[in-house]
Amino acid sequence: MNLLSATSLKKTYKDYTAVRGVDFSLTSGKCIALIGPNGAGKTTILRILAGLLKPTEGKIRFSGQPANADLRKFIGYLPQYPVFPSWMTAKEFLIFSGELAYLSKKEAEERAEKLVEEVGIKDAWNKPIGGYSGGMKQRLGIAQAIIHSPKLLLLDEPVSSLDPIGRREVLTLLEKLKEEMTILFSTHILNDAEEVCDDLLLLHKGEIIEAGSILELRKKYQTSVIELEFQDNPEQYLEKLRALPSGTSSYLDRNTIKIPAADISKVRYEVLKAATEENWPLVEFHLNRASLEEMFMKAVKK
């Protein structure tokens, strides 16, 4: 079931177009990653969904709501660089946020107490936010975004600014939140997306170039790469590999020769045959499945 669908969503500024008429829908209960390089329009899309920016054109329909309704009470949002009133404590800010989202004072207090524990800032929750580290602010940011138990949680680069430990903790937290709400988060780190998400939206220059579940996309872009490393200068072997019927697109990446292969068994046979016959000084023969990154690069080039 679609929780939200956007049709021909467009955002233009005076001199440039940030989002060029994209269509997408978010399936209820899934975790969706919005992936794209810097400047692809990820933040703009999230801000439009959060109601902070008005789309130049296009419609957003949330399940059970009229088109382009004010969706703020169903949505939790964490900006890329959340800024808090530094004089408030985390507790005060969470209760304040909760009350603004129509929780009663008591509900907001209970929810705040539960959330600070969940995101791991309980020790400091009575201290002014001004003294918080970046990681703590990010956690507080997540807590304030889910204080009113939104149906859709929008996170703008939630882990990019965190250290490895903080990153791991936030990803684990997202894994848990997935059970309660639909999550859309943007990232340019593909591993993070791979780890927690079910679906992907690939964004490039303001357009969605690919959308679907990770499994589907993996299948679609599945071409594997065979990597070869040699004891001596690999360049001489590159020529020989290119002469093989299935190795014509071989290329050199630093000291490794890479051979993209549609039919693995055929390439493997030819390569290993040549290697044995001519006694190549092979150090490594490695079969590499296409990573999300390569998939993305391919989709971009298409």
Next chain:
Amino acid sequence: MRQWKTLFKNEMVGHFRDRKWIWVPLVLILIAVMDPVMNYYLPQILDKVGGLPEGAVFQMPEFTGIDAIQMSISQLSSLGVLIIALISMGTIAGERKSGIAELILVKPVAYPAYILSKWAALLVLIIASYVLAMLFAWYYIGILYDTIPIGDFLVMTALYGLWLTLVLTVSIFYNTIFKSSGLVAFSTIATIILISVGSSLFGEKLSYSPSNISNHSFEFLHTGEISSSLIGSAVTTVIACLILLLLSIYIFRTKEHAG
């Protein structure tokens, strides 16, 4: 209404932790009391700093209590307006620029509640400080000059308070337009100067101008009668405030709240 209360309470706590509730009253008291006291002690001060040259004749004017309160009001009209512009210049603009507004406005906050809470919290701070400052001025003027009847004095204080309310409302209005606090303060002060200069240039025709409230209320202190011009300028001020608040809400609705 509940949202407004939440926001208002939060603003008040913010002003309190900012120490605004300490320094704003203190500064306004200083501004209101300074001139009457200085003028009273002027002969002694002149004497202390070396006196006048031999043979110079210096006639000190005789000030009444009403003259003295005019001095206070004239200081409040310049320095006081500056203080109001300074404390209000970033109340919305600053939050929008820093990104705090992004976190607040992404919650289902009604825009009128947001703007009116900002306005009301500053209004309470400014009016409370101003009334306190006027009471101090009244007390010293009573000791140093002659006592102004407290009833008349309070009516006058309330009426001039409307003018200060307008100053704040103009600032809130510019807060919804600009993101730069400096620009907000500049525009506020420029607008107030324009109104004041305009009203004094075309005094006859613009008798109902908000900035004439002070002149009309001095007349009231002299005569004890509330003139139609006084009522007129008070009503204009209230209407101007209402229109500005409505415009602020309207403009804020059309603005984007991120990026």
